[in-house]
Each structure stands twice: as structure tokens, then as C-alpha cells.
Amino acid sequence: MVLRAQPHILVIDDDEVARDSARVLLGRWGYRVTLAETGEKGLEALKADPPDLIVVDLQMPGISGLDVLQSVRESDPAIVCIMVTGFATLQSAMDAMKQGAYDFLPKPFSPDELKLAVNRGLERRFLEQETQKLRQEKAMMEANFVTMVSHQMRSPLAAVRQLLEVAASESLGPMDDKYKNLITRANLRIDGLMQDINAWLNMVRIAADGVAERKKPINLSEVVKTLAERAQMEAEAAGQELSVEGPAEDVTLQVDRESLMEALYNITSNAVKYNREGGRVGIKAQGSRQQADIIITDQGPGIPEAELPFIFDDFFRSKSPELKSKPGTGLGLSITRRIVRAHGGEVSVSSRKGEGTIFTVSLPL
């Protein structure tokens, strides 16, 4: 579908006078015009330089207007065809309409009648293209879930950063150094956050497509070790303890390391974030012949029972005040579940109010 800056009209008519006056009129109205004196030449012109609209005489020696119409409908039904009929033969005009012509013009017609028919035809053409484009856009949007998330998260941040840029560039007048310093620091934090978002969304993209192709063997103990190192740092920073257990029997998993670790970090980060003060985070791993389980526990307020079925939903955030008060995007657990499922596994949760929460990630071997 080619959109043209200037509508292009092809006029096919064996009558030289008709062709010339069409060219003058259509040119005057701002259209690009191509002329053809026979149906055959018309079809050649159609192929060489497809128009938006064709005005074609029904009665011509050689290939008739109806033949041209049929050809056009076969090759590109989006091109609008207006049939010019001599002797106002109703039958041929009706045949043409049935075969997909958009309109017909009985000879003799006035310049105004031509203009009206052509304008209506072009409007139809344009609408057709718009609809096509909208359909494509809708499909693009659905296919680009992550792009939409990116938009939701980055747009407000971009707006904030842009407002601060006005200050940083002193566009509204010079600023006291003390304020300038604060603005600079704020900008650095936002730039850092934008980078984090990019990395995060990139990770989601990785997780969403092609996990299967990137799987490599890795020992469960290795997974636990890497996870524990990261959890240890976060726990210490939050004044919490970390306990690590297992696996009693080491097993080998086939995983995409980058995305699986990210999936597990989401859970341990949550365990630290929502834990009670000075609480403990537990990581326990166990392997059997068929599967490996990684169990992560915390001693936080627990998740309300009514919310448990929803916590893995995109953007879900708890309404419970202790959980709501901590910052979060609501994406961590949904990303985790996506990744775990892409590995053929499952993640489940159980929780007790006031006691804590247990997440279990199970992976097939």
C-alpha cells in the first residue's frame, strides 16, 4: 500500500478529446494524471505506476472497460474505478458496479460531475488506506505489549526529566547555584532510573521470546549460590538475615541463566522488601529425579488470602497497607511467572497473615 503525496489518476479512453479535457481538468484540481488510449495501454500503465483511481471508458475497441475493471480488481482491489458510460447503458453500468466499480459517469458529463465523482472516489480510497493502517497499528500494538509497558513507565518519567531540563538549561532565567546543584542531582537519578527501566524491559523482552533456544545446563547448587550472593547483599543492606539450605542432592537443570536468575531475584527482592524489621529470608533448594524446587520464605506481614490468586497478574499491587506502602511496579511477579513458565515450570505461593510468605519455584529437569 503506497501512499502518495499527490493523488494519481489514470484515465483510459480511446477518445482523444475526452482524454485531453480530463487531463486539463484533473491537473487543474491538483492531481497527477496519466493517460492511456486503449485498455491494453491502460493495464500497462497500471502495472508501471499504480494510480489511486482509474477513470475508464466502458466502450473501447480491444479490451473493454469491464475487462480493465476485472483486471484491476484482481491485481489491486484498493484502486478505485470509475466507469464512463456512453449512451447511458444502464445494464453495463450495473454490471460494472456488481464487479466492483465504485461509481459510473454517464456521458456527457460536466466538469463538476467529474470533480464530484473523482473526489468521492479518492475519499473512499483514502478511507480504505486509513482503515488498513489502523488495522495494522492495532496488530502492532497487540504484538508489542512490552512496548506499551515501556510507554506507560517512560512517558511520565520523560515528562519529569524534560521539566527539569528547562531548569537545568536555565531557559526561564538564571538560577542560584544551590538550586542548580539540586537539579543536577535529581537529573542524575532520573537518568539512572531510565537506564534501569531500559535494562528491565530488555530483560522482559528476552524472557518473552526465545528462552527455549538459550537453555544451557547448570547445577541447582550453582543457581542457589548465585541467588544467595545477591540476596545476601540486599538482606544485609536492610538489616535482615539470610539462611540458605540445600540442595541435598545436586541436580542439573536446563535453563536460560540470565532470565531465570532475574525471575528468582524478583522473589528474593520482595522477600527482603516486605520482610519485618530484622526478619529472616530463607532460600531452600531441593532436587528430585523429575524436578528442582527453590523455596523462598520471608517473615513479613503475609499476603491477604483474597489476593493470593492475583499476585502474579501484571501490575497487581496489594491493597493491604503494609504492602502498598513499599514502592513497586507490580511487574516483578508477573515477569517471574512468565519466565518460569517459559522454562516449563511453575511458581506458587502460600502465605499466613502476620507470619510470612512462601514462594516455590518448581522446574522440570
Place this chain on the structure above:
Amino acid sequence: MAKILIIDDDPDFTLATKAILEAAGHQILTAPDGKAGLERVQSEDPDLIILDIMMDSIYEGFSVTTTLRGTPEYMDYRDIPVLMVSAVKKITGQRFDIPADAKMAEGDEFLDKPFSAQVLLSKVDKLLAM
């Protein structure tokens, strides 16, 4: 010193961009959506258009460029340079997939939001010189 039309559905972003451009001596007009934007193009004939892709209404920005470049009604405004902006870079590092035969939908230049005052002003100067 040019007349620049900003078409963007984010009022904060519009405000910030306006401030930066006015500080450089340009005259700024704004519109919050594609329809209002096109009306302004006809009534004001700006020297440059800064157009957000406006993803909340299914990439409305692309519709604006298509209309400007592809309809007889806007023939007189076809040559106004368009700077397209967006907060979203498709995360593979490429911009949006625009099918090869819909190049009409693209602007003349593209900038990722947010942009520094310096970058914005130099792109604007470049496009105005075109």
C-alpha cells in the same frame, strides 16, 4: 526565529519543550491531539512541527504525518518539516517497525524523549534550514 507547532498529548512535556524553544527565540503553538494539530497547521502554517507519536490513541502521530503527506486537502502543507518524538524506543534499539511502503508516516527526523535543550535546538535548526 520560527513558528513551531508542538502536537503532543502530554501537557507537561509540551510546557517544558515550549519553554526551551521560547528561550531560543521561537514562537510556539501547541495542540493536544492530531485533529487539533491538523487544524492549527491549516490556520497557522507553521515552519516546523514537533509531533509526538501519541501511543495512547494508537500511534496517532503517524496518522498526522500520513494526512499531511498524503491528502489533497493538506497539499500546501506537505513540505513543513516534521520532528517526531517519543518516550518509547522499541527496546531492541530500533524505532517502530514502519512497513516499507508506509514511509509517508515517518517524520523527517526522530528524537527520543527526554532530550537535552542543546540536542533539541540543534535538531530544530537543522530542520528549519532544510
